[in-house]
Structures are given as structure tokens and as C-alpha cells.
Amino acid sequence: MKKTGRNEKCSCESGQKYKYCCMEDDIRRRKELEKEERVSVYNRFSVIRDPRDNRGKKYLIMDLLIMVIYGILNGYEDFDNLADFLHLNEKYFKKLLLIDKTPSHDCLSHLFAIIDAKEFMDIFVEWIKEVVGQRQGSIIALDGKAIKSARDKINGGNTPYILSAYLSEIGISIGQVEVGKKSNEITAIPELLKIIDVKGNFITIDAVGTQENITRKIVSLGGHFVLKVKGNQKTLMNDLQTYFYNNADKTPLALREKTKPEKNHGRGEYREYYISHNVGCITNKEKWDKVASIGMVRVHRRIEGKISVNEHYYIMDTKIEIGMFKKCTRLHWNIECGLHWRLDVIMNEDHSRNRMGNSISNLSIIRKIVFNLIRLDTSFGRISFKKKMSRYRNNFEHIENLIFNMLPNVYDS
Numbered sequence: 001m002k003k004t005g006r007n008e009k010c011s012c013e014s015g016q017k018y019k020y021c022c023m024e025d026d027i028r029r030r031k032e033l034e035k036e037e038r039v040s041v042y043n044r045f046s047v048i049r050d051p052r053d054n055r056g057k058k059y060l061i062m063d064l065l066i067m068v069i070y071g072i073l074n075g076y077e078d079f080d081n082l083a084d085f086l087h088l089n090e091k092y093f094k095k096l097l098l099i100d101k102t103p104s105h106d107c108l109s110h111l112f113a114i115i116d117a118k119e120f121m122d123i124f125v126e127w128i129k130e131v132v133g134q135r136q137g138s139i140i141a142l143d144g145k146a147i148k149s150a151r152d153k154i155n156g157g158n159t160p161y162i163l164s165a166y167l168s169e170i171g172i173s174i175g176q177v178e179v180g181k182k183s184n185e186i187t188a189i190p191e192l193l194k195i196i197d198v199k200g201n202f203i204t205i206d207a208v209g210t211q212e213n214i215t216r217k218i219v220s221l222g223g224h225f226v227l228k229v230k231g232n233q234k235t236l237m238n239d240l241q242t243y244f245y246n247n248a249d250k251t252p253l254a255l256r257e258k259t260k261p262e263k264n265h266g267r268g269e270y271r272e273y274y275i276s277h278n279v280g281c282i283t284n285k286e287k288w289d290k291v292a293s294i295g296m297v298r299v300h301r302r303i304e305g306k307i308s309v310n311e312h313y314y315i316m317d318t319k320i321e322i323g324m325f326k327k328c329t330r331l332h333w334n335i336e337c338g339l340h341w342r343l344d345v346i347m348n349e350d351h352s353r354n355r356m357g358n359s360i361s362n363l364s365i366i367r368k369i370v371f372n373l374i375r376l377d378t379s380f381g382r383i384s385f386k387k388k389m390s391r392y393r394n395n396f397e398h399i400e401n402l403i404f405n406m407l408p409n410v411y412d413s
Helices: 023-046 061-073 079-088 090-097 105-114 117-132 185-195 212-220 231-247 322-331 334-346 359-376 385-394 396-412
Strands: 139-146 161-167 172-179 202-205 224-229 255-258 262-264 267-276 293-303 306-316
Touching: 023 061, 061 079, 061 090, 061 105, 061 359, 061 385, 061 396, 079 090, 079 105, 105 359, 117 172, 117 185, 117 359, 139 185, 139 322, 139 334, 161 185, 161 334, 161 359, 172 185, 172 359, 185 212, 202 322, 212 224, 224 231, 224 322, 231 267, 231 293, 231 306, 255 322, 267 322, 293 322, 306 322, 334 359, 334 385, 359 385, 359 396, 385 396
Parallel strands: 139 202, 202 224
Antiparallel strands: 139 161, 161 172, 224 306, 255 267, 262 267, 267 293, 293 306
């Protein structure tokens, strides 16, 4: 169709020149169409319900989410500095998102305070399922992390705490729950288990998660557990300690393996893995009725000529193979250095002071979306997470590629 010139008569037959009649409406419609095409890769997140009052609303919720992603990638951990960053780059964002001006601190803070955190998390979990598909036999680590700078000194000095689930082998975040002010990690773990895909996968948790109700919850959801046993379960700890003391080096166990010595940073180390399917040593069998095997990892370290030996004990719900036992115990701590350390040191999460309403949970979800996108971005080849962050900050085109081009490739893979 021939484009109407601005000084030609309008096609609506009003008799007026096009520039005085329908031109502005047509331009607005073209811009909206262009925007819909550009953000279509975010179909999964665009379904989130917008809780804001329609009166005076200037931005689409997806525009605000995208701008916050830009801010996080550029190292801004609070809305005040993030809004200033957007303002300094206003010309760029006006062209990218077809907005009149960038949002204020209050606009961003208000939105993230009132977004339904549970709904946002449900959408995040569904997105991850689309990305990685239905998996079984994987290792999912659960661990908690404090957001120290968001500590509320007025309301009892509570430090916000987020419990996260991490797909250890791939290295991506797959879910989280905020630990309530009047609860703790033990009560939050069953809530997190309900929202992630547990079936057929191995759940690893540090000793805090070694609770009988948690073992039953994992099994009821079709999953398996490899849980560490420490002093918070003294009787169980003593049972396993006594059993392996009497049997580890004297009689054949069901499974036993010793690793080759490793040398890292001037430290020599090797491990011995033991598994027994004989759970008769457990005193309170009714309490630990889901335990089918027990394990021990003996760690030998040599540092500057001094040798130390530490023993770690575990319970499992299945007659686990030695290879999987090794993977579960070694990969569990990837959540600390692979996720939590990067969120704190590289993405500044520990310095975030936003705590109004649902801000803590919602900003944590956004950071995990960004974290996963960076982990899945292969456009730079094999470079570190930190180097990717530097490239995003030095060239906004890399962020555009991450948001508008990379996601469809991930969905299709």
C-alpha cells in the first residue's frame, strides 16, 4: 500500500492534510506493533499480572523489567542508582523501548514491591522447564543465602534470607523461596520442594535439611535424597560414626572407592568413599524410615607437610551407586561458588537495600533470571562469567542480543 505523504489529503476522507489528521495515530500504532514484535521473546514473562492502577500508568510491565535487567547487568543493586543509570542513558532506552522518558526510582520501587512474588516465581519455574526440559537423574542442590544490606533495623533487625534450588550439573538457578521472618530454613525447604521438579532427581542439602519430614517429603514427590548428617542429629551421627569406625577398614562394604591424589593451590588431597546398604545400625528406625543406605566420605589433606583427616556422613533413600554418591557430595557445594558467590561478588546482591513489600523476593528472581541468561549465553565462546559481565557493560548491543535474540535459541535447543 502506498504511504500517504504528510501534506497529502488523509485517506480517511476528512478533507484535512494527513499531518493534521491521522498521522500521529498511525505512527503510534506502528510503534506499538514494532514493540510487540521485539519483546515477543519474553512471552513467558509477559503473562505476569500487572498489579498497578491503570490510571497514570506510563510503562508496560515488560519495559520496566527489561530496564531493570539492564541496570543489574551494569552493576546497580538499588533503585535509586538504577534510575539514575537509566536517566543517563535515556536517549538509548527511548529508542529501544519507544518510551517518552525513563522511569523514576519511585516507579521502579513501587512496581517491585507489589508484584505477586509467588506468581513471578511460578512463571520463572515454568520458564526454566522450557529451557532445560524435563530432566531425571540430575542433582539439585538446596541452600540458603542472606541478603545482608536489606536487614531491617526498624522491624526487629531481621536479615532477609532466600532459599535457592540449583541444578548442579548445568549450573543454573531453578527456583527459590524467601524464608519468612517467623520461620526458618527447615520450614522453607518443603515449600521450595513443592515448586521445583523433584521427580527422579537427587536432592542434596546440608545438615540443616536432615530432618525426617524433609526425607519423607522428597520421597513423596518421587525424588531421592543425599543428606549430610552432623551434630544437629546427634543420635544418627553417633550411629553412623560408630558403624563406619567398626567396619570401614575391616570388612567389605557394599561399595568402596578411593580417588587419586589431587594437588590444588599447594594442597594435596584425596578422598575415600564408603557406602553401606546395611541400615540396621540406625537406632530410631521409625524416625528414619526412608533411609535405605548410609555413606561416609573420608577426606585426606596435606598442607605444608601437615596431614589432616576429616570424615563426613550421609543418609540416602536408595541403594545409590558409588559414582552418583561421589557426584552428589562433590557437586553440592557448586551452589556456593557457582551461584551465591557470583550473586554477591559480581552482581552485588549483598549490597541491595531494597526491602519494601515484595521487593526482596522479586529482585532476587530478576537477578536469577539475569544469572541464568548469562550462564546460557554462548555468543562469546568459552569465557568466564565475570568477563561476560564486562562485555555487557561496555556494549549495550550485547545486552540487546542477550534479551532479544539469545532466548529464542535457548527455547529451541
